[in-house]
Amino acid sequence: MTFNENANVGGNRARRRGAGVAVAGGGLAGIAAIAVVLFQLFTGQDLSGVVPALPQTGSAGESEIQQCETGADANRDDACRLAAGSVVLDQYWGSQVQGYRAPQLVIVDQQTPSQCGTASNQTGPFYCPPEETVYIDPTFFALLRQQFDASAGDLAQLYVLAHEYGHHVQYITGLMDQHPNNGTGPDSNGVRTELQADCFAGAWVGDMTQQVDENGVPYLKEPTPQQIADAINAAGAVGDDHIQQESGGFVNPESWTHGSSEQRQRWFETGYQGGPASCDTFAVAGGNL
Numbered sequence: 001m002t003f004n005e006n007a008n009v010g011g012n013r014a015r016r017r018g019a020g021v022a023v024a025g026g027g028l029a030g031i032a033a034i035a036v037v038l039f040q041l042f043t044g045q046d047l048s049g050v051v052p053a054l055p056q057t058g059s060a061g062e063s064e065i066q067q068c069e070t071g072a073d074a075n076r077d078d079a080c081r082l083a084a085g086s087v088v089l090d091q092y093w094g095s096q097v098q099g100y101r102a103p104q105l106v107i108v109d110q111q112t113p114s115q116c117g118t119a120s121n122q123t124g125p126f127y128c129p130p131e132e133t134v135y136i137d138p139t140f141f142a143l144l145r146q147q148f149d150a151s152a153g154d155l156a157q158l159y160v161l162a163h164e165y166g167h168h169v170q171y172i173t174g175l176m177d178q179h180p181n182n183g184t185g186p187d188s189n190g191v192r193t194e195l196q197a198d199c200f201a202g203a204w205v206g207d208m209t210q211q212v213d214e215n216g217v218p219y220l221k222e223p224t225p226q227q228i229a230d231a232i233n234a235a236g237a238v239g240d241d242h243i244q245q246e247s248g249g250f251v252n253p254e255s256w257t258h259g260s261s262e263q264r265q266r267w268f269e270t271g272y273q274g275g276p277a278s279c280d281t282f283a284v285a286g287g288n289l
């Protein structure tokens with residue numbers, strides 16, 4: 001119960017895409033597309049950005065997120081919760097970053113190709129810079145529960161989404177270009193990039209109840225201490241050392257790319273307390289990272 005029930009989360013730009021999505025040639029999308037073609041024929045105006053293009057034959061299908069208009073919908077359904085989360089994240093980052101532009105959010109159904117490789121629940125959520133797109137498969141959260149005992153509750157799911165948005169902010173602000181992700185050691189740019197994304201996620205969680213819909217209704221309720229702990233737990237659960245231990249391996253700092261569980265939790269809390277300005281992971285000496 002993270003969203004306010006009557007908050008308006010309609011108009012989100014998330015799309016469902018993947019092998020399990022079948023909308024080609026039928027349904028409302030098809031009718032809308034035909035209507036647009038007719039409109040264009042008669043008026044010469046190009047409305048191709050208004051409704052989705054129909055999927056090409058043989059490619060992964062794409063559809064809208066169904067019944068995702070209110071906070072109540074978001075509380076009920078994982079895909080809608082992520083779509084609604086993107087609305088709140090876009091509003092927050094729009095107020096923090098000059099010239100902010102929203103990423104695409106693709107809710108993965110089974111699997112779908114991307115310029116950054118195949119997206120599925122096995123790859124986990126990721127951000128694809130050349131597409132400015134976040135890919136996330138909601139069934140990933142079930143894996144998080146099973147494999148890492150992370151409760152993967154509502155706020156933890158939004159934290160994971162917010163982490164990927166953190167990478168989008170890094171990309172559009174030029175931080176990624178300034179600090180190329182080369183090397184994998186414990187104080188490499190790769191680790192600093194990941195910890196900064198955790199910090200940005202924490203910054204959003206710390207301010208998320210300030211974001212309101214057009215009627216002034218806050219999208220999200222004040223997180224409970226339990227939910228915060230849950231989100232921090234999720235941050236730790238996807239820390240690389242934890243994953244290596246869980247999979248029976250030993251912790252090899254040279255192979256870290258995300259940072260340790262302790263580091264991830266600490267940077268999340270840094271952002272939560274201090275906002276985005278506190279998130280300069282590139283300015284910290286290696287031993288203090």
Ligand SMILES: [Zn+2]
Binds near residue numbers: 167
């Ligand atoms: Zn990351």
